[in-house]
Amino acid sequence: MPFREINSKMVEATVAPGQKLFSQRGAMLAYRGEVSFTPNIQGGQGGLASMIGRRVAGEATPLMTVEGSGTVMFGHGGHHIQVINLSGDTLYVEADRLLAFDGTLQQGTMFMGSQGGVMGMVRGQVTGQGLFTTTLKGHGAVAVMAHGGVIELPITPGREVHVDPQAYVAHHGEVRNKLSTAVGWRDMVGRGSGEAFQLELSGSGAVYVQASEEKL
Numbered sequence: 001m002p003f004r005e006i007n008s009k010m011v012e013a014t015v016a017p018g019q020k021l022f023s024q025r026g027a028m029l030a031y032r033g034e035v036s037f038t039p040n041i042q043g044g045q046g047g048l049a050s051m052i053g054r055r056v057a058g059e060a061t062p063l064m065t066v067e068g069s070g071t072v073m074f075g076h077g078g079h080h081i082q083v084i085n086l087s088g089d090t091l092y093v094e095a096d097r098l099l100a101f102d103g104t105l106q107q108g109t110m111f112m113g114s115q116g117g118v119m120g121m122v123r124g125q126v127t128g129q130g131l132f133t134t135t136l137k138g139h140g141a142v143a144v145m146a147h148g149g150v151i152e153l154p155i156t157p158g159r160e161v162h163v164d165p166q167a168y169v170a171h172h173g174e175v176r177n178k179l180s181t182a183v184g185w186r187d188m189v190g191r192g193s194g195e196a197f198q199l200e201l202s203g204s205g206a207v208y209v210q211a212s213e214e215k216l
Helices: 047-057 113-127
Strands: 003-007 010-015 020-024 028-040 063-074 080-093 098-102 106-111 132-146 150-155 161-163 168-181 197-210
Touching: 003 080, 010 020, 010 028, 010 080, 010 098, 063 098, 080 197, 132 168, 132 197, 150 161, 150 168
Parallel strands: none
Antiparallel strands: 003 010, 010 063, 020 063, 020 098, 028 063, 080 132, 080 168, 098 132, 106 132, 150 197, 161 197, 168 197
């Protein structure tokens, strides 16, 4: 189910009979047709066990199920919206950045240490994003929220990308991530550049970076 970008802060989705999508509660701005909006007490897909897992991991966010026949416009808080189309790969994104996503995508939760080892866990603590993140896998579209504009930086083997942890939005592909440090004596005495920690991403895929160091 594709999303059409109305402008940088609004997207439109076409809802067809037999299909559904999930959106953050309260994100509907306008709609046409016969469309229903139902609170999703499971917070997405995967049933009761997945719901419990997301709540334990702190990756549960209030969602609603959108079904029927028509078109729906979404936006939330005036945040910038980036549409990401998946072609069988996995998107890694914090749950509170999800605006809406295709109901065919497989939703899960991942422990950060499984991608970046100990430094992956440290990354979660330094960025304030916790030890887990949400995953969406399959063929479909996802609309995520960010501050300011978003750029997509490709990640290719042998050419890792370093990102300010606060500016990181999401990534997809076969990518490993860990926290790298550049703490020197200047940082220790308060004369550092303010860029002591970076998120290092390597492998094959892409990372999305917002034009701000402010969290949602």
